Amino acid sequence: MNIFKQEFKSNLRSTITWTISIALVVFLVMALFPGFNKDAQQMEDLMLGFPEPLREALQLNIDVFRSVLGFYSFTFLYILLIGSIQALNLGLSMLSKEQREKTADFLLTKPVTRVKIVTAKLQAALTSLIFTNIVYIIISYISIEMVKNTDYSIKKFLMMALTLFFVQVLFLSLGFILSVLIPKIKSVISISLPTVFGFFIIRMLGSIIGEKEVRYITPLEYYDRQYILTEGRYETQFFIIEIILMVIFISATYFIYHKKDIHSI
Amino acid sequence: MNIFFIELKAHRKSLILWCIGMLLMTFAGMSKFAAFDSTGQSINEAMSAFPDSIKTVLGLGDFDLSKASGFYGVLYLYLIVMATIHAVMLGANIIAKEERDKTTEFLFVKPISRAHAVTAKLLSSVVMVIILNLVTLVGSILIVNYYSTDTDFIGDIFLLMFSMFILQILFLSLGVFIASWSKKPRLASSISSGILLFTFMLSVIINVSNKIDFLKYLTPYKYFEAKDVMNGNGIQFIYLLISLFVVGLLTHFTYLFYEKRDLNI
Numbered sequence: 001m002n003i004f005k006q007e008f009k010s011n012l013r014s015t016i017t018w019t020i021s022i023a024l025v026v027f028l029v030m031a032l033f034p035g036f037n038k039d040a041q042q043m044e045d046l047m048l049g050f051p052e053p054l055r056e057a058l059q060l061n062i063d064v065f066r067s068v069l070g071f072y073s074f075t076f077l078y079i080l081l082i083g084s085i086q087a088l089n090l091g092l093s094m095l096s097k098e099q100r101e102k103t104a105d106f107l108l109t110k111p112v113t114r115v116k117i118v119t120a121k122l123q124a125a126l127t128s129l130i131f132t133n134i135v136y137i138i139i140s141y142i143s144i145e146m147v148k149n150t151d152y153s154i155k156k157f158l159m160m161a162l163t164l165f166f167v168q169v170l171f172l173s174l175g176f177i178l179s180v181l182i183p184k185i186k187s188v189i190s191i192s193l194p195t196v197f198g199f200f201i202i203r204m205l206g207s208i209i210g211e212k213e214v215r216y217i218t219p220l221e222y223y224d225r226q227y228i229l230t231e232g233r234y235e236t237q238f239f240i241i242e243i244i245l246m247v248i249f250i251s252a253t254y255f256i257y258h259k260k261d262i263h264s265i
Numbered sequence: 266m267n268i269f270f271i272e273l274k275a276h277r278k279s280l281i282l283w284c285i286g287m288l289l290m291t292f293a294g295m296s297k298f299a300a301f302d303s304t305g306q307s308i309n310e311a312m313s314a315f316p317d318s319i320k321t322v323l324g325l326g327d328f329d330l331s332k333a334s335g336f337y338g339v340l341y342l343y344l345i346v347m348a349t350i351h352a353v354m355l356g357a358n359i360i361a362k363e364e365r366d367k368t369t370e371f372l373f374v375k376p377i378s379r380a381h382a383v384t385a386k387l388l389s390s391v392v393m394v395i396i397l398n399l400v401t402l403v404g405s406i407l408i409v410n411y412y413s414t415d416t417d418f419i420g421d422i423f424l425l426m427f428s429m430f431i432l433q434i435l436f437l438s439l440g441v442f443i444a445s446w447s448k449k450p451r452l453a454s455s456i457s458s459g460i461l462l463f464t465f466m467l468s469v470i471i472n473v474s475n476k477i478d479f480l481k482y483l484t485p486y487k488y489f490e491a492k493d494v495m496n497g498n499g500i501q502f503i504y505l506l507i508s509l510f511v512v513g514l515l516t517h518f519t520y521l522f523y524e525k526r527d528l529n530i
Contacts, residue, residue, distance in 0.1 A: 202293075204297065
């Protein structure tokens with residue numbers, strides 16, 4: 001419990017900073033919706049006149065521009081990008097910081113097992129993410145309510161907003177496994193930023209690898225926002241993939257950390 | 266001179282990865298062009314009817330999307346975001362790493378002044394930034410050439426890469442300055458990437474909402490936009506001047522603060 005409290009406290013400031021910036025981005029972006037919507041009206045008439053292949057090439061769904069939820073789904077990728085960096089940062093730093101800040105022998109000479117340490121740190125990181133997500137969902141809800149022009153489905157909104165948490169948890173577990181695999185992490189952000197952007201680039205490779213196949217590679221696309229918007233549910237196969245990956249990452253983290261040589265100084 | 270080479274060597278691996286990332290990004294983006302191109306000439310007529318705000322959110326601007334070079338203009342934004350992230354993190358890390366890795370004492374018991382060390386580190390990071398830029402330049406020309414039917418885009422790409430170089434130097438000096446000034450150099454790369462993301466978001470918001478146009482001097486991403494550079498306007502002198510002034514100022518303060526600051530050991 002001590003480790004949990006200690007970790008939670010030391011993360012608190014960065015968690016609050018991340019939460020504020022995510023909330024600020026969603027608020028500012030949603031504030032643009034009214035002006036955008038006006039253009040969208042004329043856009044809609046225009047789009048209907050386009051031939052089908054052109055519409056497909058542009059990958060545009062007219063709904064995106066019409067409803068407030070469509071606009072929200074469109075800007076969600078940027079939120080996801082920031083959120084993923086936060087989660088990966090957190091995952092990478094939790095275990096590696098003991099070595100980086102030379103506190104590993106202080107911690108590991110305490111009468112706690114390594115399993116307990118990993119558990120406490122995981123819990124602390126999860127708590128931070130849950131905090132971020134609760135604030136995020138509340139702020140998104142308020143922003144949407146402020147700018148909405150028509151009614152929208154609260155259920156679909158919540159389903160979409162929750163995917164931030166799912167993606168973050170996956171990146172958190174990825175961060176944990178990476179932090180025990182990489183021998184020496186000197187700077188967390190120099191790993192997390194390129195990794196997340198790497199997934200972002202892979203996302204763009206869709207036209208070579210195939211739009212369907214690429215989605216299995218990059219967690220940023222596991223939860224297709226268009227699909228949620230039209231169908232009102234998640235795609236089961238990606239849900240299963242996420243759970244499998246998480247179980248693998250987390251159990252491997254326990255396993256490796258349990259046996260790992262941790263050098264003092 | 267030793268510091269110069271040591272730094273080059275220390276960052277070799279990450280520089281190679283960044284170069285690969287840039288090439289992959291260019292390739293990924295241009296591969297979308299092939300899919301786009303198959304829909305034919307009608308794309309331009311369709312695009313011209315789009316309202317500006319929607320074009321901006323899609324990142325399409327005023328480009329001739331029927332040509333490979335026009336498509337490259339869309340892609341350019343992603344390239345400068347990547348290149349500037351590299352530059353700002355390189356700048357912050359190259360100064361902060363001594364304190365992070367506890368090698369400050371080792372370095373400064375050598376018969377060199379602090380100014381000398383900063384100069385060597387600055388030169389070395391400028392060389393790395395130039396390498397990344399040149400790799401991107403050559404890669405871009407080859408990849409665009411593969412998709413393009415004519416060759417009159419080469420001049421444009423040279424100009425775009427020159428603008429990218431100025432932005433890289435600008436963010437490099439920002440990173441170096443923050444690491445030299447901040448009392449907590451551990452946080453330097455987080456702070457400077459935060460500033461970078463903030464200016465990027467600002468440029469997106471300025472593009473979407475035309476009421477806050479006067480803020481464009483605050484964000485370097487508005488200085489050399491691909492659509493201005495490629496539409497024959499070239500590089501605007503005023504922004505070049507601002508950039509050089511800011512770089513000079515930041516570098517001046519870097520030396521000033523780093524000479525005086527208590528280094529954490």
